[in-house]
Amino acid sequence: MIQFDAVHKRFPNGTTAVHDLSLEMPEGGVTVLVGSSGCGKTTTLRMVNRMVDPTSGTIRVGGRDVLEQDAAELRRSIGYVIQQSGLFPHRTVLDNIATVPLLLGWGRRKARARAAELLETVGLTAEAGKRYPHQLSGGQQQRVGVARALAADPPVLLMDEPFGAVDPVVRSQLQDELIRLQKELSKTIVFVTHDIDEAVRLGDRIAIFRTGGHLVQCAAPAELLARPADDFVADFLGAERGLKLLSLTTLADVPRGPAPEGGTWKLVLDEARRPQAWRTEGAEIPVRPLRDTDSLLAALNESIASPTGFVARVDADGALTGVTSRAEIHEHAGEAHSSHSTAGAAI
Amino acid sequence: MTIDWSWIGDHTDDLTTLTLSHLQAALSAVFFGLLISLPLAVVAHRIRPLRGLLLGLSNVLFTIPSIAVFVLLLPVSGLTRTTTVIGLTIYTLVVLLRNTVEGLDSVPAKTKEAAKAMGTRPFRTLLTVELPLALPVIMAGVRIATVMSISLVSVATYIGDGGLGQLFTDGFQRNYPTPVIVGVALTLLLALVADALLVALQYVLTPWTHRKQRAA
Numbered sequence: 001m002i003q004f005d006a007v008h009k010r011f012p013n014g015t016t017a018v019h020d021l022s023l024e025m026p027e028g029g030v031t032v033l034v035g036s037s038g039c040g041k042t043t044t045l046r047m048v049n050r051m052v053d054p055t056s057g058t059i060r061v062g063g064r065d066v067l068e069q070d071a072a073e074l075r076r077s078i079g080y081v082i083q084q085s086g087l088f089p090h091r092t093v094l095d096n097i098a099t100v101p102l103l104l105g106w107g108r109r110k111a112r113a114r115a116a117e118l119l120e121t122v123g124l125t126a127e128a129g130k131r132y133p134h135q136l137s138g139g140q141q142q143r144v145g146v147a148r149a150l151a152a153d154p155p156v157l158l159m160d161e162p163f164g165a166v167d168p169v170v171r172s173q174l175q176d177e178l179i180r181l182q183k184e185l186s187k188t189i190v191f192v193t194h195d196i197d198e199a200v201r202l203g204d205r206i207a208i209f210r211t212g213g214h215l216v217q218c219a220a221p222a223e224l225l226a227r228p229a230d231d232f233v234a235d236f237l238g239a240e241r242g243l244k245l246l247s248l249t250t251l252a253d254v255p256r257g258p259a260p261e262g263g264t265w266k267l268v269l270d271e272a273r274r275p276q277a278w279r280t281e282g283a284e285i286p287v288r289p290l291r292d293t294d295s296l297l298a299a300l301n302e303s304i305a306s307p308t309g310f311v312a313r314v315d316a317d318g319a320l321t322g323v324t325s326r327a328e329i330h331e332h333a334g335e336a337h338s339s340h341s342t343a344g345a346a347i
Numbered sequence: 348m349t350i351d352w353s354w355i356g357d358h359t360d361d362l363t364t365l366t367l368s369h370l371q372a373a374l375s376a377v378f379f380g381l382l383i384s385l386p387l388a389v390v391a392h393r394i395r396p397l398r399g400l401l402l403g404l405s406n407v408l409f410t411i412p413s414i415a416v417f418v419l420l421l422p423v424s425g426l427t428r429t430t431t432v433i434g435l436t437i438y439t440l441v442v443l444l445r446n447t448v449e450g451l452d453s454v455p456a457k458t459k460e461a462a463k464a465m466g467t468r469p470f471r472t473l474l475t476v477e478l479p480l481a482l483p484v485i486m487a488g489v490r491i492a493t494v495m496s497i498s499l500v501s502v503a504t505y506i507g508d509g510g511l512g513q514l515f516t517d518g519f520q521r522n523y524p525t526p527v528i529v530g531v532a533l534t535l536l537l538a539l540v541a542d543a544l545l546v547a548l549q550y551v552l553t554p555w556t557h558r559k560q561r562a563a
């Protein structure tokens with residue numbers, strides 16, 4: 001666990017980067033710090049591994065005050081992923097990943113073996129290990145950055161806009177990978193971004209900062225979306241706040257019924273009962289079947305695109321399990337909203 | 348002006364000795380130049396106010412005529428190889444110091460930041476990150492300093508040293524062109540070979556600078 005207690009940071013030029021911050025980042029969870037530039041989110045992150053020291057207040061990692069520890073040793077015990085990867089251009093990918101194990105005195109052989117293992121963990125080939133960073137694509141470099149941070153298996157990972165410099169498709173892949181890795185590794189992650197969608201997707205808790213280094217609200221994504229503390233937070237979450245909330249709720253609890261037999265449109269199945277299309281006289285519209293793990297947002301989208309307003313539901317193998325009507329989805333969307341709101345109010 | 352080929356045949360041993368002596372003087376100068384420049388450049392790079400002072404000083408030293416340097420050194424180290432090497436070393440400082448400072452400046456801030464964030468201490472960062480990345484610029488300076496020193500050694504003939512430069516005085520005094528031509532040719536050859544070897548050395552030391560970008 002990382003604890004900030006009444007932390008204040010004033011830079012020599014007089015600007016206050018962080019103002020009286022008290023915040024707990026739970027162990028094994030992802031805490032996302034968001035806010036526009038100059039709000040102190042990066043300074044907050046950098047105070048965890050003493051890249052910046054606070055003017056006053058205390059920061060504890062795993063119960064120990066960071067200021068009482070040797071800065072270099074503290075940094076070796078905390079993984080750090082930087083924007084645009086910050087890899088060493090003169091070292092091979094393998095040696096880049098082996099950086100911290102070598103600093104910890106593991107010896108070259110053991111450090112390289114660990115690095116090779118991590119290449120696989122982050123989805124790169126052994127061949128990529130022999131290359132130099134500039135020979136990789138931006139997305140691959142970012143994966144190497146994550147592997148380097150994980151090399152000495154630190155309990156805490158700091159990620160400073162790690163996916164900011166890659167295109168949206170690659171960014172989405174990297175986010176999926178991080179979610180997958182985090183399920184396996186359960187690190188305590190502090191993640192800085194200015195992208196609220198990324199925050200909602202990755203965060204177990206989201207801390208929203210306002211210019212001048214003020215923490216405005218810190219809550220789970222669903223609670224934040226359902227009950228923003230003030231207009232600033234509501235504005236920051238954007239006009240599609242309600243839809244974002246639906247992206248956090250799955251279809252699992254929404255009931256299904258048999259496919260309609262009567263109407264003009266029929267659901268076409270293949271021999272394995274996998275939905276293929278909606279068909280009527282002389283027309284066919286493709287169908288995008290949904291699983292229980294898909295979000296209510298995806299269901300709402302599909303119900304609007306479907307000519308019948310029905311959404312085809314399938315099991316893990318893609319076989320039809322039933323359909324759900326647009327009205328049913330609407331009803332659950334409304335329920336999801338109010339349940340998040342009241343759950344929050346009860347606390 | 349004709350070359351007396353038989354003179355060359357009669358003097359191969361002398362020519363070999365002079366060439367080696369010439370090379371030794373030049374390389375010693377570059378070696379000591381680097382030994383002095385590296386720490387000074389690190390100081391100039393880290394402490395901004397000293398930067399102008401140190402670079403300015405090396406410029407001033409460079410403007411002193413070479414013969415004057417040797418004369419000024421005579422009371423200190425006499426008519427010796429030491430005087431030659433000290434004189435030449437002073438001239439290498441201007442390029443070596445400037446290039447090393449510029450090389451260190453060229454290391455991306457992001458890379459230094461990453462080294463620090465991984466828990467690398469400043470001295471190790473200097474040795475394993477900053478100097479390797481500064482190497483291409485430093486090596487450019489070493490090449491200039493080496494070629495410059497090879498051409499300057501001859502001036503030390505005035506104090507009885509000077510390697511191949513002795514051939515020039517010999518030829519002038521006897522109004523006999525062969526030693527002069529051979530001296531010039533060997534000096535040029537020495538400079539070219541030394542430069543080519545340094546290019547090769549740099550190629551081996553900086554593998555990351557010449558790997559082609561490959562498609563992902």
